[in-house]
Amino acid sequence: MSNDDISIETTRHIAYLARLALDESEVREYAGQLSAILEHAEDIASLDLDGVAPMRHTLSVVNIMRDDEVRPSLDREEVLASAPDAQASMFLVPKIVGEE
Amino acid sequence: MSDAQFVEMSAVDIAAGVRSGAFSAVEVVTAHLKQIESYDHEVKAFVTQMSDRALEAARAxxxxxxxxxxxxxxxxxxxxLKDNMAYRGVETTCSSKILRGWIxxxxxxVVERLEAAGAIAIGKTNLDEFAMGSSTENSAFFPTRNPIDLNRVPGGSSGGSAASVAARFAPIAIGSxxxxxxxxxxxxxGVVGVKPTYGLVSRYGLIAFASSLDQIGPFARSVEDSSLVLDVISGHDERDSTSLSGRSYDHQASDGGIEGLRVGVITEMMDGLSDSVNKALAQAIESLRSMGALVDEVSVPAAKFGLTAYYLIAPAExxxxxxxxxxxxxxxxxEGKDMNETYELTRGQGFGPEVKRRIMLGTYALSAGYYDALYxxxxxxxxxxxxxFDAAYSxxxxxxxATSPTVAFEFNAKSDPLSMYMSDVCTIPSNLAGHPAMSVPFAGDEDGLPIGIQVLAPSFGESVMFKVASALEAAAKYRAVPQWASTEK
Structure with a gap:
């Protein structure tokens, strides 16, 4: 972890990774705010955590299995009724494979 | 029985009266719908009202x-119901533009279990968008106002649910x-709010924010009502693999006895409290001692890093x-020129500022080069x-x-994200540990604004937690009253 402020360029890259279209004022705002929030996070940077196991969740369970049996799933038409676009029992999306 | 009496009644008394035939479910629901009609234009607790369905369910x-x-x-x-709980056939929005219109x-x-026990869903309540916030000001639709003082926030993110109970729109509500x-x-x-042990209540149908931390729980105006609701909603659900089998909570009427119980006051959470909150905590300690509890200060040293850990883990998830x-x-x-641009435009326009901020923060914390150092x-x-915590509970x-370092604050008082995040400094550690914790209204400040005391317990320690909360409730001399019902204002 470093004290370095998060650059405008890094902020744009993070927005791309997160698939968020941000305008220029948002990019500037988030660059500053993320820097401030991460500066606050400096308090754990100096902790010696070697040998401490990370906790991903608080349960002692590992895998949960159920019987592989056929049972009803959600109603297809009801699900598709809330989709932005649907056709022939499928979600319809803009063209993914380009022509060029 | 008058409408005014119905809206003040506890869930326990309503259920007893309906079961015995002293009054009907339709009478009860009608009284609450009238209360909503009279005051929700001021409070704005509901994103979607369910009046017709509620009356139909009451008739049933x-x-x-x-x-x-x-x-x-x-x-x-x-x-x-907080509007991040799915209800078949009723719009569910998370108070976000990106989900508006979703049926x-x-x-x-939890909703199925409540309805199976005879509860009547009367509406979906406002929240900070996707449950990210501490004031309900981050709702994409409108802020909710605190019924006790309409110029102040109700807190958040389950602000609409808390406000609906405080405003007597419903005796109980569900939040996350x-x-x-x-x-x-x-x-x-000024109401009771319970976060159960992680894994005690199914999250199926709760729209996920941070899956390893999210837990559903009740709001009520009494500890007994909140305990009854937790009994109804707890227990294993095969549709949520993190809901533990063989674990549920059994409601028992609490007899209050806390003599000889060992109560630790968390040292790390005594700093930074406002004067009135500090005073209320001191009174709570005195009350517990006078009832025979053994009260001492105890240090939970790592709790002071809770806020930092939370604001990396929760945004990452x-x-x-x-x-x-x-x-x-x-x-x-x-729609954009291709699929990638469609994603970017949809998410850029659909999410509000706080949600985007947390997605950015989480994406950064998980990105190559920062994963080990941050997440x-x-x-x-x-x-x-x-x-x-384990050491303390030994x-x-x-x-x-204290539950919150301050009483309810005014709108736009915390425009800096970090100062808003500080509102949760006392509550976050329980989520990180997966432990149960609850807030019980205990005192009012000089302006009559509510102050809650937080009771924390080890995993599946709900029974002792409710017992101590009941004792605090019995000792409390304060009762939160909606602004319109308060004669002083």
Whole structure:
């Protein structure tokens, strides 16, 4: 972890990774705010955590299995009724494979 | 029985009256709908009201009784639902533009259990968008106002649920708590709010924010009502693999006896409290001592790193969970020149500022080069916090603290994200450890604004937690009253 402020360029890259279209004022705002929030996070940077196991969740369970049996799933038409676009029992999306 | 009496009644008394036939579910629901009609234009607790369905459901309960059938533990009891719980056929929005118009094809398990017990869903309540916030100001639609003082926030993120109970729109409500989103608004609105042990209540149908932290729990105006609701909603659900089998909570009427119980006051949470909150905590300690509890200060050293760990872990999980809002299967789509641009425009326009901020923060914390230093380190801090709690619980039955460092604040008072995050400093550690914790209204400040005391317990320690909360409730001389019902104002 470093004290370095998060650059405008890094902020744009993070927005791309997160698939968020941000305008220029948002990019500037988030660059500053993320820097401030991460500066606050400096308090754990100096902790010696070697040998401490990370906790991903608080349960002692590992895998949960159920019987592989056929049972009803959600109603297809009801699900598709809330989709932005649907056709022939499928979600319809803009063209993914380009022509060029 | 008058409408005014119905809206003041506890869930326990409503269910008893409906079961015995002293009054009907339709009468109860009608009184609450009138209360909503009279005051929700000021409070704005609801995103969606369910009046017609509620009356229909109430009639069904009354007909069931007329046929001589057995009625459930919450027969005829109106319940308000945070609008991040799916309800089949009723718009569910998370108070976000990106989900507006979504009609879920399924119902959350908690809602099914409440309805099976005879409870009547009366509406979907406002929240900070995707449950990210501590004031309900981050709702994409409108802020909710605190019924006790309409110029102040109700807290958040479950602000609409807390406000609906405080405003007597319903005796009980359901919220979700990722870092304090039930307890903090409960404290600010003067009601009881419970975050159960992680894994005690099914999350099926709760729209995920941070899956390893999210837990559903009740709001009520009494500890007994909140305990009854937890009994109804707890227990294993095969549709949520993190809901533990063989674990449920049994409601028992609490007899209050706390003599000899060992109560630790968390040292790290005594700093930074406002004067009135500090005073209330001191009074709570005195009350518990006078009832025979053994009260001492105890240090939970790693708790002071809770806020930092939380604001890396929760956004990291959120950035992953919220990837599903891509304009394909539900909600908003803003079409771009290709699929990538469609994702970007949809998410850029559909999410509000706080949600985008947390997605950015989480994406950064998980990105190559920062994962170990940020997310990885936060997960290790989480282990430290859990270990320090374990050490404290080897000497104490429960721990207490203030729920919120301050009383309800005014709108736009915390425009800097970090200062808003500080609102959750006392509540976050329980989520990181997976432990239960609740807020019980205990005192009022000089202006009559509510102050809650937080009771924390080890995993599955709900019974002792409720016992201590009941004792505090019995000792409290304060009762939160809506602004319109208060004669002083």
């Amino acid at each position: 309960v009354d007909e069931k009784r007329a046929r001589g059938e057995e009625l459930g533990a919450l027969a005829g009891v109106p319940v308000a 879920p094809p399924y119902t959350a398990t 708590d990722t870092g304090g989103s039930i307890r903090q608004p409960a404290s600010l609105c 959120a950035s992953s969970n919220l990837a599903r809002f891509d304009g394909v299967r539900y909600g908003l789509r803003v 990885g380190k936060a997960q290790k801090v989480r282990t430290l916090i859990a270990n320090d 000497n104490y039955d429960v721990l207490i603290s």
